[in-house]
Each structure stands twice: as structure tokens, then as C-alpha cells.
Amino acid sequence: MGGEMKLALGPLAYYWPEQVMRDFYRQVESWPVDIVYLGEVVCAKRRNFGLDDWLETADRLSATGKEIVLSTLALVEAASELHALERICRNGRYRVEANDMAAVQVLSSEASFVVGPHLNCYNPATLGLLAGMGATRWVAPVEMSASMLNAIQLSDFEGVETEVLAYGRLPLAFSARCFTARDAGIPKDHCEFRCEKHPDGLRLSTQENQPLFTVNGVQLQSGLPCNLLDDLDTLRDSGVDVLRLMPQMHGMAQIVEVFHQAIHGHVGTMATLELLETLNPDGYCNGYWHGNEGMHWYPPTLRSE
Numbered sequence: 001m002g003g004e005m006k007l008a009l010g011p012l013a014y015y016w017p018e019q020v021m022r023d024f025y026r027q028v029e030s031w032p033v034d035i036v037y038l039g040e041v042v043c044a045k046r047r048n049f050g051l052d053d054w055l056e057t058a059d060r061l062s063a064t065g066k067e068i069v070l071s072t073l074a075l076v077e078a079a080s081e082l083h084a085l086e087r088i089c090r091n092g093r094y095r096v097e098a099n100d101m102a103a104v105q106v107l108s109s110e111a112s113f114v115v116g117p118h119l120n121c122y123n124p125a126t127l128g129l130l131a132g133m134g135a136t137r138w139v140a141p142v143e144m145s146a147s148m149l150n151a152i153q154l155s156d157f158e159g160v161e162t163e164v165l166a167y168g169r170l171p172l173a174f175s176a177r178c179f180t181a182r183d184a185g186i187p188k189d190h191c192e193f194r195c196e197k198h199p200d201g202l203r204l205s206t207q208e209n210q211p212l213f214t215v216n217g218v219q220l221q222s223g224l225p226c227n228l229l230d231d232l233d234t235l236r237d238s239g240v241d242v243l244r245l246m247p248q249m250h251g252m253a254q255i256v257e258v259f260h261q262a263i264h265g266h267v268g269t270m271a272t273l274e275l276l277e278t279l280n281p282d283g284y285c286n287g288y289w290h291g292n293e294g295m296h297w298y299p300p301t302l303r304s305e
Contacts, residue, residue, distance in 0.1 A: 005236065005263050007256065008035035008163060010246045011071040011097075013171065013216060015195035018048040024247070025057045029064050031253060032260040035242065036061050039071035039088065041099055041118075041171075043178075043217045044081045045191065051087055058094055067095075074099040074118040075174040075218065089113075097139070108133035117141055117165065118174075122148070124155040137161040139244065142170040142226070145291035146234050153239045161241040167229070167255060168246020169201065169214050170222035170285075170294065179215040191217075199249040211282055212295070222295060227276060227284035229262055234289075251279040 009028060012021070028036060038054045038061075040046050049057075058068040072085050082102060089096050089106040098104045099116035107113040115121055115130050115138035127138055140149055142165055153162065180202060181191040201214035201221055211223030225248070228235060235243065243263070245255060258275055276284075287296035 006034035011037040071097040072103040112136040139163040163242035166243040
């Protein structure tokens with residue numbers, strides 16, 4: 001849609017204690033993000049925040065001038081979860097990010113909505129269909145490369161913004177089984193909310209002790225966070241309107257500030273990239289954006305573009 005790129009804080013993927021969540025979003029009120037996504041995307045059993053808590057948080061953040069979007073579950077498995085999804089979609093106050101086609105079905109008769117990254121929108125025909133149902137923004141799947149995105153952008157869907165996950169562990173897959181409960185040797189139905197012991201997920205490493213995946217309940221994430229800070233030029237060239245930053249327990253304020261400064265040209269991207277290295281000494285990944293294996297990191301000197 002053109003114009004300066006905006007920053008979005010994605011929905012919290014982890015299970016944090018209630019007071020930690022409240023304190024976190026109190027801090028967000030003063031951060032230079034334009035959009036905040038709120039809601040539970042990963043597991044319906046996580047109920048530290050109910051819809052009323054999310055709406056209360058949304059009202060406070062909205063009062064600071066930020067756009068609020070309520071996100072829905074990516075994997076709906078029970079009638080009770082479908083009922084909760086309908087309540088979110090029909091909240092009547094804030095736009096909704098649909099992460100499941102059940103949400104799209106409800107939202108298509110209600111209002112404009114955001115196509116979440118879990119809807120498998122990989123081509124212009126799919127995006128055109130969703131736009132016709134009321135989508136006004138779409139979040140590209142995390143596996144999408146710059147060249148794939150450019151091919152879709154050529155279709156130029158008027159009134160539909162494009163958002164890309166630019167920082168954070170990549171949400172790769174969901175399962176009906178809970179990986180965290182399995183790691184603890186307990187059944188999913190009696191998980192004891194073991195996710196709370198892993199505020200940034202549970203690291204899964206290779207036999208050589210290299211990070212491979214991150215276990216987060218029923219979700220499997222990338223082992224390393226994705227970082228597209230050094231790809232701002234190609235993101236702009238691709239017509240990306242919004243950069244999504246995924247919440248993590250430590251250093252999130254610094255991450256937001258670094259991206260904010262880089263977007264506005266206040267600090268060179270290489271310098272800001274060095275600042276982020278201190279927050280994640282294991283490194284980052286950016287392979288998908290460059291059309292290669294997603295877990296790999298391609299520094300500027302090794303890129304083919």
C-alpha cells in the first residue's frame with residue numbers, strides 16, 4: 001500500500017504468569033510499535049488471560065494510539081474452542097487476525113480481518129479469495145522467500161497490507177499432541193501447565209548440541225530466532241507494509257527500539273545488528289527469506305541476490 005513501514009508486536013506465543021503478562025503489556029504502552037496483536041494462538045488450555053483481560057489490555061494500548069488486533073487460535077479442536085473463537089470474532093471493537101479457516105468463516109460475514117501466518121496463503125489466487133471475503137491485511141507464511149512474495153505482490157490487491165515476521169522464533173508447526181507435556185513424561189490432559197517453566201520455549205538440540213527446534217506446548221518453533229533487520233531494503237522493495245516482531249521474555253524493548261531506529265534511518269542496519277547479537281549469542285536465522293533452508297543464517301557477503 002506504500003508509505004513508511006510500520007512495526008507490529010505479534011501475539012505472545014508463550015505461557016507466562018498472569019502478572020508477568022500484565023507487566024509486559026504495561027511496558028508495551030510506551031514502546032514505538034504501531035500495531036499490537038493480542039490473544040492466545042497456541043493452546044486453549046492457557047487461560048491466565050481471558051477475553052475480558054485481553055480487551056482490558058487492548059483498551060489501554062489503544063488509548064496510546066496503537067492499533068489493536070485480536071488473534072485467534074491456530075488449531076481449533078473442540079466445540080468450546082469454537083465458541084470462544086466466535087466471541088473473539090464478534091467482539092465488536094477490534095479487528096481480528098484469523099489463524100484458522102473457522103475464524104475466516106465467521107469474520108467474512110462480520111468485518112474486515114487480518115489473514116494470520118497460519119492460513120497457508122502462498123499464491124495470488126488464495127489471497128484474492130481471502131481479500132474478497134474481507135481481508136485487509138495478510139501475514140506472509142514464515143517459509144515465504146522474497147522472490148515468492150514479490151510474485152504475489154505483483155497482483156497488487158488494493159487495500160490489502162502485507163506483513164512479514166521480521167524478528168522472533170518462527171512458528172513452524174502445530175500438533176494435536178503436546179511436546180512439552182511429553183518431555184515431562186505426563187499426559188497432555190494433565191499437563192500441569194509445564195509450559196510456564198519455559199518462558200521462551202524448550203530448546204531442542206542436535207547430538208552436536210546445535211539448536212534445532214524450540215518446543216512450545218503443541219507448537220514447534222525454529223531453534224534460532226529469525227532476524228531480517230539487515231534485509232530492510234529488500235523488504236521495502238517487496239512492498240512490505242508491516243514488520244512483525246515476536247515477543248520474548250528478555251530484551252524486547254531493545255529489539256523494538258533497534259527496529260524502530262533502523263526503519264527511520266537513525267542507525268545503520270549493520271550497527272544495529274551488532275546490538276542484537278548480545279541478546280542472542282546463539283545467533284539468528286534468515287534462510288527462508290533468501291530462498292534457502294530456513295534454519296541457516298546468510299550474512300550479506302554470502303547472499304546470491
